[in-house]
Amino acid sequence: MCGIVGYVGKRDSQEILIEGLKKLEYRGYDSAGVAVYTDKGLAVKKAKGRLAVLESQLGESPLRGTIGIGHTRWATHGKPSDVNSHPHTDNSLKFSVVHNGIIENYIALKEELIAKGHRFVSETDTEVISHLIADLYDGDIVRTVQRAVKRMTGAFALGVLTEHEPEKLVAVRLASPLIIGVGEGENFIGSDIPAILEHTRNVYILNDNEMAVLTRDAVELMTIEGNFISREIFHVDWDIMTAEKAGFDHFMLKEIYEQPKAYRDTMGARLNVAGSGVELNEVKMSAEDVRGISNIHIVACGTAYHAGLVGKSVIERLARIPVETDVASEYRYRSPIIKPSTLVIVVSQSGETADTLAALREAKRHGARVIAITNVVGSSVAREADDVITTWAGPEIAVASTKAYTSQLIAFYLLGLHLAQTLGTIEAAEVAHTIAALKSLPEQVERVLEQGAAIKELAEQIATHEDLFFIGRGLDYAVAQEGSLKLKEISYIHSEAYASGELKHGTLALIEDGVPVIALATQEDLFEKTVSNIKEVKARGAYVIGIALEGDDELRKSVDQVVTIPRTLGLLTPALSVVPLQLLAYYAALARGNDVDKPRNLAKSVTVE
Numbered sequence: 001m002c003g004i005v006g007y008v009g010k011r012d013s014q015e016i017l018i019e020g021l022k023k024l025e026y027r028g029y030d031s032a033g034v035a036v037y038t039d040k041g042l043a044v045k046k047a048k049g050r051l052a053v054l055e056s057q058l059g060e061s062p063l064r065g066t067i068g069i070g071h072t073r074w075a076t077h078g079k080p081s082d083v084n085s086h087p088h089t090d091n092s093l094k095f096s097v098v099h100n101g102i103i104e105n106y107i108a109l110k111e112e113l114i115a116k117g118h119r120f121v122s123e124t125d126t127e128v129i130s131h132l133i134a135d136l137y138d139g140d141i142v143r144t145v146q147r148a149v150k151r152m153t154g155a156f157a158l159g160v161l162t163e164h165e166p167e168k169l170v171a172v173r174l175a176s177p178l179i180i181g182v183g184e185g186e187n188f189i190g191s192d193i194p195a196i197l198e199h200t201r202n203v204y205i206l207n208d209n210e211m212a213v214l215t216r217d218a219v220e221l222m223t224i225e226g227n228f229i230s231r232e233i234f235h236v237d238w239d240i241m242t243a244e245k246a247g248f249d250h251f252m253l254k255e256i257y258e259q260p261k262a263y264r265d266t267m268g269a270r271l272n273v274a275g276s277g278v279e280l281n282e283v284k285m286s287a288e289d290v291r292g293i294s295n296i297h298i299v300a301c302g303t304a305y306h307a308g309l310v311g312k313s314v315i316e317r318l319a320r321i322p323v324e325t326d327v328a329s330e331y332r333y334r335s336p337i338i339k340p341s342t343l344v345i346v347v348s349q350s351g352e353t354a355d356t357l358a359a360l361r362e363a364k365r366h367g368a369r370v371i372a373i374t375n376v377v378g379s380s381v382a383r384e385a386d387d388v389i390t391t392w393a394g395p396e397i398a399v400a401s402t403k404a405y406t407s408q409l410i411a412f413y414l415l416g417l418h419l420a421q422t423l424g425t426i427e428a429a430e431v432a433h434t435i436a437a438l439k440s441l442p443e444q445v446e447r448v449l450e451q452g453a454a455i456k457e458l459a460e461q462i463a464t465h466e467d468l469f470f471i472g473r474g475l476d477y478a479v480a481q482e483g484s485l486k487l488k489e490i491s492y493i494h495s496e497a498y499a500s501g502e503l504k505h506g507t508l509a510l511i512e513d514g515v516p517v518i519a520l521a522t523q524e525d526l527f528e529k530t531v532s533n534i535k536e537v538k539a540r541g542a543y544v545i546g547i548a549l550e551g552d553d554e555l556r557k558s559v560d561q562v563v564t565i566p567r568t569l570g571l572l573t574p575a576l577s578v579v580p581l582q583l584l585a586y587y588a589a590l591a592r593g594n595d596v597d598k599p600r601n602l603a604k605s606v607t608v609e
């Protein structure tokens with residue numbers, strides 16, 4: 001998704017903008033640009049492609065100045081091209097705008113502005129903003145931006161500069177994330193904290209319908225109506241190093257290896273000292289509220305949705321509350337039956353996914369209580385939910401989600417136990433037993449990670465294929481879906497996940513000699529049936545890699561290769577069995593020479609519907 005950086009201070013802004021944009025590269029982008037207020041007025045440089053292209057152009061002819069805005073674009077309206085890149089300007093070149101999000105009424109605005117003589121050069125919705133601001137300008141950029149924003153519908157975050165008032169940088173947030181970094185004699189804007197973290201740890205997080213006016217020495221926060229706001233500074237306590245690779249070749253690999261820590265941190269103080277109960281204090285539901293829950297909807301996208309599939313089994317088994325799962329982009333449009341007694345759980349690593357946020361709002365509109373499971377404190381989802389369970393995975397940079405997914409699983413285990421304790425649906429001894437098993441998970445993940453070299457060899461074998469299948473039953477099927485998504489998104493190998501029992505209803509036709517099948521067989525109660533399904537694919541020539549529990553000699557006889565995971569409770573196996581699948585995807589992508597951390601066509605934070 002697009003990224004925004006802005007600077008006003010005493011230093012050379014070009015460098016700060018480019019370095020900031022580099023920190024946002026993980027979001028995915030196809031072009032980049034900067035606008036700097038130079039001694040000759042506003043100057044813009046933009047280029048299709050990687051930041052390095054822009055950087056080399058700026059190296060040849062730098063834009064010197066101490067105030068500027070920068071942008072990485074992920075195309076929505078108009079193809080990736082130099083001209084469609086941001087910043088956009090008006091015809092007088094005196095106004096410059098960077099924008100994340102979508103202006104829904106841009107066609108109507110564009111027609112109106114064309115009728116007034118404005119000439120447009122790009123296919124973007126953003127260009128309308130710079131023209132609109134130029135058209136409305138009355139000598140006060142803050143007031144003008146407020147008036148312009150009222151004319152626009154959609155979701156956006158903006159950074160605006162004008163040559164008429166060159167000391168000011170105006171920032172606006174309406175449903176697209178934007179933060180303000182507060183420095184000494186310099187201030188920053190960013191669409192995400194890493195963009196500015198090198199310079200300051202003190203940030204203001206803008207809410208929807210708020211704006212900020214930055215000068216070198218001050219930041220004024222106000223609503224888009226112009227009412228001043230006072231807000232406490234949010235101090236960022238994580239280090240820039242945690243957002244860097246720390247010796248690993250890729251962020252994805254680093255993040256896979258960070259999972260034991262992420263598990264420990266997410267469980268943290270939520271497991272009480274005696275180890276006999278869960279204390280989920282951030283869920284402020286009384287026992288009466290919990291007893292009043294008639295049903296649960298879990299809503300999310302992509303990998304977070306796959307965590308929700310596991311969450312459904314966990315909550316149903318532990319707390320015996322009926323749970324439905326929905327992909328967030330479908331939820332609103334299927335007229336879901338949401339009652340005030342429905343509990344809606346939204347899951348989002350970034351907390352900014354547009355579809356998930358829209359689902360959250362739909363749930364609230366129907367009077368439901370919403371719990372958010374998210375990795376980003378202060379994110380939109382976190383701020384709008386009634387209760388927030390933060391996953392303490394730390395910043396996740398690789399586009400392919402790994403440690404955020406497994407931390408979401410931990411959050412579901414904690415929530416399932418919390419609900420079950422409150423409702424009395426499981427015995428205290430079972431709670432204690434489950435907690436003991438949870439506490440063993442980090443060390444067990446470490447043991448799975450020790451098999452990295454063997455998994456790499458398997459990955460190199462499958463990397464030569466173009467089609468592959470994942471099969472499993474029950475929770476293994478939920479994990480198979482995540483394994484298949486992970487492989488697709490970074491290795492570009494086509495794969496499908498199937499409930500093992502469904503194969504013979506059509507998919508078996510695709511199995512022929514040598515087709516790799518990854519078969520998960522970690523659910524002891526379903527083991528015999530899964531083995532029968534494995535035999536079905538073996539009989540058709542499949543090359544089967546089994547994911548089995550340690551000591552499972554029976555499976556070994558039925559498959560070509562085995563990766564084992566340590567034994568744990570059946571319900572907890574997803575937190576272990578997904579790890580070899582993450583490594584398999586990583587090494588397969590590496591073997592195919594792909595850009596593992598930034599796979600083609602994808603973005604880290606999907607802030608458009």
Ligand code: F6R
Binds near residue numbers: 348352402605606
């Ligand atoms: C895949 C992946 C995506 C995200 C999805 C939701 O590896 O990361 O499928 O899970 O875009 O993102 P969040 O969790 O930020 O809402």
